[in-house]
Amino acid sequence: MASDFELSFFVFVLATFLGVEVIRRVSPLLHTPLMSLTNAISAIAVVGSILVAGQQKTTLSTVLGTAAVTCSMINIVGGYLITYRMLRMFKRSGKDGR
């Protein structure tokens, strides 16, 4: 069991450093889409939610799991859609004679 946690910690530390390096390169121009995209990605909680909702071990866990899947899906659908919508608005000058 202990080695599992050790591995998890390694994954966490490496992912954090990777995240910092990748996100530092994001242009300030795109900080709002960045936040809505990471928000959609953090809806990865859907994985745990689906398991809890689908295992149907107790009524409580099924109710909580179903509510959690709903919340996560709101963020997945809403988050990706609005990020895409925002990015479609960013245009270079010159294309239409400006």
Added chain:
Amino acid sequence: MIAQIIPLLYVAAATSFILALKWLSGVATARRGVLVGVLGMALAVGGTLLNPEIVSYKWIAVAIVLGSIIGVPMAMMPMTAVPQRTALSHAFGALAAALVGTAEYYLRAPGIDRFTMGALALEVLLGFLTFTASLMAFGKLQEILPTRPITYRNQNVVNLSLFVFAVAAGVALVVSPGTTWLFAALGGLSLVFGVLLIVPIGGADMPTVISLLNSYAGLSACAMGFVLDNHLLIIAGALDGSSGLILSVIMCRAMNRSFTNVLFGAFGQVQASAAAAGEERIVRSATPEEAASILGAAGSVIVVPGYGMAVAQAQHKVRELFDTLTKLGIGVRFAIHPVAGRMPGHMNVLLAEADIPYDRMVGMEEINSDFAQTDVALVIGANDVTNPAARRDQSSPIYGMPILDVDKARTVMVIKRGMSAGFAGIDNDLYYMDRTLMVFGDAKAVVGNLVKELAAANGLH
């Protein structure tokens, strides 16, 4: 067979998320980034649905349909509402993590090992506090709640002790995981702490707070990964956590303040005494007609947008002004302060929505040296980020904050409703300079008049 496929799908999902953020670094590849992010999420959800532990898909299907139905209108909100929409989605994300944590606790208790219990406690603490804190932030941004900071005596002591109690409940649970009332206490304390944390925070500090909540929502998903021993959750949560952290550090730097100061400083209370002490100072005001003739004669213009532009919904009129000036051969650029607006990058999205090309939006550090060679700096709805007191007045509350060097332009034009102070509650020296012209009125109406005057004077239509 399935036991081997699921981890592969999860690895592919994690890779997609990393690529998504990497491709978001520039406008040219950003849309591809979103698409690969969608792919990653589809792989993650697909892989999870294959899990043999799932005995029934009924409620999952209901929840997926319901979530999608609510999610679509959430994505169609106007761009001016993006900060509150973001706060609301932080609330949903954090709530999902907290609910799963709660379910896991009641399923597993009391047979939980200490490490898992620690991760669970963290997941629930961060999840519930982020949930209520984000709802509060939403309320303030939507102006359902008062946007000015609300303070009372011993506020920080109350908040801190609540937090200490919540952490103590978490630690006690690690020692004896079977004590269910402690778990309920942990959840309750976290919910209350989330509310109280946002009460003393004012509107202009929202960029930092929203970023911080973004980070917490990610970290609670990360803690869930530790509980479920799922590396995909850990990676995605850590990416989100570090993103929120970087953004909040950038926001704090742009205000020359520390995290503690933002969270516990209750910045932005009206400092009436300081303002009243000064004698009457002279401002020069101009009509839109006069302002238009100065703009029409300029060779270069830098527009400085602020939250006031968003409030007045003036961005489309600003685009018309941009078009008119460009037709007259005048170079127009937009200077964007990192904390302009209510969330990181808020101004860029608003201007992009109004069809202003993104290569005309320039960040503070890049554009500051250009103000001295600029004929007109046009300030629309920005205040504190243009106050030269931040550079020279050591007694000013905003001293040391990096500002846009608007005062160095040959002519400064400020569109403003009246002479009221900005968020920091202090007077802006910019307004009293000899070469500053105040154009009083609603930003949308004034910019509209400027466009009309310019068009009339130059025979455009």
